[in-house]
């Protein structure tokens with residue numbers, strides 16, 4: 001820590017008699033990627049000149065792709081945590097397709113692709129191979145979209161969890177089969193319009209009461225580490241990846257990655273939507289170890305769910321003709337239930 | 353291509369694919385005008401100097417500040433800080449305490465003995481400055497920096513103008529004033545005291561001056577006709593405050609009535625209290641919210657026991673008492689007499705009804721125009737007489753130290769150009785960095801540091817300074833609350849959030865560049881830039 005930082009950390013502000021004030025040091029840049037005023041170690045991996053750019057430029061993801069962003073965030077953090085001893089195994093999906101149209105690749109780490117549904121199994125194999133070769137310092141990440149994870153890849157994933165294979169599985173959750181034209185997956189939220197849940201009929205969009213939460217299912221496997229994360233909170237995401245890489249055995253991280261094309265949102269809104277998903281309680285961000293939820297990321301500014309829904313065309317039918325569909329209230333109730341379940345809002349105010 | 357087993361593609365080969373061709377909008381780094389800078393009458397680059405202060409480099413901060421204003425320790429005490437009124441941070445929690453950081457820097461400079469560098473080269477031109485108030489001092493400082501030989505002629509025995517003979521000590525200690533004036537003199541500015549300029553034309557010809565800057569202020573107290581008995585004691589505010597600087601303190605008595613509603617009235621009433629008056633009553637013809645005095649000053653005066661009599665005019669002054677008439681505001685907000693009278697005890701009455709300019713030195717100057725008792729100047733601060741410039745209280749404008757300092761700087765720039773036979777064209781102003789240009793998510797919550805205030809009891813009886821300064825820890829804290837509106841503070845957000853690695857980080861102090869070969873124009877960098885330093889502009893095809 002620099003002398004300035006130490007000085008300011010002393011909390012020595014003289015105040016009017018009887019006055020108390022908590023001194024928060026990093027007023028500017030508390031939440032930014034970097035900060036010229038803090039130690040290099042306290043800045044995000046993404047702020048450094050020598051980040052590995054595991055997923056580099058020239059890829060063919062859409063403008064403002066949350067998945068491209070999330071993948072670079074996660075893999076660069078893992079690259080730093082493992083000293084570059086990392087192999088990635090990718091399921092079929094956007095991330096695979098937009099990075100590797102033959103004869104190009106955007107990957108700057110060893111990277112394998114096999115099938116849509118078998119990434120977890122292939123990664124298990126790679127980890128076993130490394131162990132057999134006496135190179136267990138080389139770590140393995142499996143990654144895929146929500147379709148490849150929650151649906152077709154689910155059996156392989158559950159097997160990997162159950163055997164506690166030494167793999168970190170990262171699911172980039174854009175809430176649909178985006179690569180093949182935005183079909184519904186078991187991670188698509190209720191009421192969302194997709195190609196297979198069109199905005200027609202009495203209750204347009206995806207139905208309520210279906211779908212599944214793979215993070216919760218992963219917790220139920222009692223694996224060493226499970227976390228959800230978001231491209232809207234880089235520091236939290238990087239910390240979780242680093243933590244995951246410090247653990248051996250099966251680990252699962254699911255990252256909320258907005259998809260401008262599939263969600264019908266503006267390309268510059270990708271991070272804002274991810275942020276709103278957290279701030280509304282729509283996408284709870286938490287951590288669990290060995291079957292128990294250990295931490296949840298608190299909401300900073302609690303926001304009604306409509307603010308999250310409105311910028312997305314996949315929910316446009318909920319506000320058609322200026323009338324709010326009663327199902328908005330059901331979505332709000334879902335958020336409220338998340339807030340309750342994970343304790344996302346502090347009832348005492350300790351942030352001022 | 354030869355590849356090892358199972359390897360089909362080369363690392364990073366996608367770089368051959370220039371996805372920048374997809375773009376229909378491009379991000380560009382811009383500078384926008386921070387609202388504080390925009391509001392500063394002295395034209396300070398507040399955001400600029402705060403950015404040095406927040407890294408703990410106070411000398412660099414002070415040097416950046418004094419590029420525009422040579423009097424930060426004074427300013428940090430008496431400026432009414434319109435910057436804070438405009439500060440974007442107010443919409444998040446509370447405005448940045450700019451004024452207190454400025455004072456901290458000014459005090460630091462005095463303590464450390466930081467000095468101004470004399471000009472590298474002499475221009476050979478001579479400029480006369482009339483009046484050593486803030487406006488004259490500011491002009492002299494800037495003119496000297498341009499290399500001109502500057503002489504200030506001051507009618508009084510000491511420098512500072514109304515900063516010394518108006519503003520009381522408990523708001524501006526005189527050692528602070530002296531230190532900042534000395535620093536300007538040390539640059540080679542010649543200051544002549546007790547040297548009233550009687551006629552500007554003669555003074556210029558006799559002294560061989562190429563140009564002049566007039567800043568004589570407004571010192572003639574305005575009078576109102578009030579019938580007064582022979583033994584009645586009626587004084588004017590300027591006279592009272594001026595005599596505070598001399599050997600013989602004014603004798604005001606136990607019960608002092610001050611007539612007027614401006615800052616001067618407040619200063620006189622607070623001074624009377626400190627001189628031992630049991631009662632100091634301000635009589636004003638309108639209501640508190642209509643008072644020209646600043647609310648915080650009214651508040652401080654009330655705390656010290658100064659009393660206020662709103663909606664009242666003085667009708668008559670006798671020895672020991674006055675008669676006031678109650679007023680009522682009409683529907684236009686003007687006070688109208690009610691015919692109700694009241695008697696108040698008063699040993700003296702001090703009139704604080706404003707000041708006029710003594711224009712006698714301008715008699716017979718051709719081309720010079722006087723309107724409403726003040727001297728008309730053009731946008732370049734030049735009067736109708738070529739080579740004669742003017743600023744501060746004597747020209748039509750708001751009458752504050754800060755405005756006076758700003759006039760001095762502006763005039764100096766135009767005088768410098770005029771002396772070279774050129775014109776000074778200020779750079780066009782950047783677009784305003786209004787609140788909607790910011791992404792405030794990225795700023796942590798932080799309340800404004802409360803400036804410690806001397807205990808009320810001590811304040812009432814002494815002329816010690818009322819508001820104390822910040823120390824290093826809280827000055828740093830306060831500086832770091834700045835949002836850096838409109839100007840990159842190297843938070844790395846753009847570099848981090850670009851899904852296409854299309855932002856090149858150039859290293860500390862150098863900022864960033866876009867790599868348009870790969871930028872797809874998604875606009876995420878612009879949307880997530882906390883301080884509004886990136887603008888998206890349509891691509892032309």
Ligand SMILES: Cc1cc2nc3c(=O)[nH]c(=O)nc-3n(C[C@H](O)[C@H](O)[C@H](O)COP(=O)(O)OP(=O)(O)OC[C@H]3O[C@@H](n4cnc5c(N)ncnc54)[C@H](O)[C@@H]3O)c2cc1C
Pocket residue numbers: 430431432482483484485486487488505506507508511512513514515518519520547548549550567568569570593615616619710713743744745746751752753754756
């Ligand atoms: C009681 C009081 C309190 C105030 N408080 C504040 C405050 O808190 N904050 C703030 O911003 N403003 C305040 N002001 C206003 C502020 O002081 C003035 O606006 C400012 O000083 C004007 O600066 P100036 O240089 O134009 O004139 P002045 O400060 O008036 O200086 C003019 C100088 O010229 C000299 N002079 C005059 N005629 C001649 C001549 N013929 N030859 C040579 N020299 C001459 C005078 O002696 C004087 O020194 C206050 C004013 C008063 C009266």
Ligand SMILES: Cc1ncc(C[n+]2csc(CCOP(=O)(O)OP(=O)(O)O)c2C)c(N)n1
Pocket residue numbers: 067092093094095116117144145146147148149174176177178179180185
């Ligand atoms: C067995 C099999 N079925 C179908 C496909 C076609 N397919 C390729 S990618 C994809 C959708 C991928 O969705 P998801 O896993 O959510 O990733 P995203 O593209 O949304 O990132 C599908 C259906 C396939 N490649 N293999």
Ligand code: SF4
Pocket residue numbers: 064378379849850851852853854855866870871872873874875876877878
């Ligand atoms: S975030 Fe990257 S791709 Fe998007 S506009 Fe900015 S530089 Fe271009």
Ligand SMILES: [Mg+2]
Pocket residue numbers: 145146147172173174175176177178
């Ligand atoms: Mg998907």
